C-alpha cells in the first residue's frame with residue numbers, strides 16, 4: 610500500500626510517500642521544507658507566519674514527492690490532525706481533504722504523538738509488544754504504554770513545559786539561536802556535566818509525570834547571576850543543564866520499564882536527537898535483558914511526514930476517516 614503522508618503541525622512542511630507492506634514501512638520519497646530561518650528572527654515559532662509558509666509550500670511538495678516516487682496516485686492519504694498549532698494543522702488537513710476527494714482514496718487523520726512513537730520503526734520490522742514509548746519534543750514529554758500497535762494508554766506527561774521547550778528557553782537566555790536543543794547539545798559536548806547543580810524536577814516523584822518549568826527558571830536565574838560568560842562557562846552550563854534533563858527522562862523511563870515489563874522501549878520526538886540522551890538510554894537499557902531499545906534514526910527524530918504514514922499503517926484502521934469528517938484537532942490528547 611502506498612500512502613501519501615502530510616505533516617504540518619508546527620514549523621516543518623513535510624510530505625512523504627511511504628510504501629507499507631508485510632508489517633514494514635519503507636520511505637520511497639520524503640521532502641521537508643524547514644521554516645527555521647523564517648522563525649529564527651522572532652526567537653520562536655510565530656503561528657501566523659508558519660501557516661502562510663505551509664500554504665505556499667504544500668502543493669509543490671506533494672507534486673515533487675509523487676514525481677520522485679514515480680507515483681501518480683497513492684492508495685491512501687495520511688495527515689496529522691493534531692496536536693499542534695491550529696492554523697498550521699488546517700493547511701495539511703485541507704490539502705489531504707482535497708486530494709482524498711479528488712483521487713477518491715481513503716484518508717487517515719493521524720495523531721502526531723503516535724507518529725513520533727512509530728518513527729522508531731520506519732524501515733524496521735515491527736517490534737515485540739507490549740511496548741513503552743517515551744516521546745520528547747518541543748511541545749510534549751509523554752510516557753505511553755502500548756499493549757498492541759493499535760492500543761495505547763498514556764502513563765504520564767509534563768505538568769508544565771516540555772523538555773524541548775526547556776532546551777529552547779535556556780538557549781534563548783544564553784543568546785543562542787532557535788531552536789535551542791541542537792545549540793545546547795553542541796556546546797555541552799565540550800563542557801563538564803557536573804559543573805552546575807541544576808534541579809532534577811520530579812526525579813523522585815512516584816508518578817510518571819514530568820515538570821521542566823522549575824529547571825527553566827533555574828537556568829534563567831543562573832544566566833542572570835553570570836552575565837560574563839566565557840566559552841568554557843557556557844559549555845559547562847549547557848552540559849549541566851542537559852544532564853539534568855537527561856537524568857530525569859532516563860530515570861522515569863527506567864522506572865516505567867520496571868513496573869510494566871515491556872518487551873520494547875520506543876523513543877521519538879526532536880529531543881531524542883540529543884546525543885547525551887541517546888547514550889544514557891543505550892547504557893541504561895543494555896543492562897535490561899529482554900528489553901529492546903528502539904531509537905529513531907536521527908532524520909526521523911524531528912517532525913517528518915514519514916512517521917505520520919507509519920502511524921496510519923501500524924495503528925491498523927484506528928485513524929481511518931472520510932474526507933468530509935477530517936478536521937484539525939489542535940488539543941488532541943493521546
Ligand code: KG4
Pocket residue numbers: 619745746747748749772773774776777788789790791794878879880881882883884910911912
Ligand atoms: O519533535 P519536534 O521536531 O517538534 C515538536 O513536535 O515539538 O521537536 C522539536 C524540539 C525543539 O525543542 C528542539 O530544540 C529539540 O526538539 N531538539 C533537540 C535536539 N534537536 C532538536 N533537543 C536537544 N538536543 C538536540 N540535539
Ligand code: ZN
Pocket residue numbers: 721725746747878879911912
Ligand atoms: Zn513533533
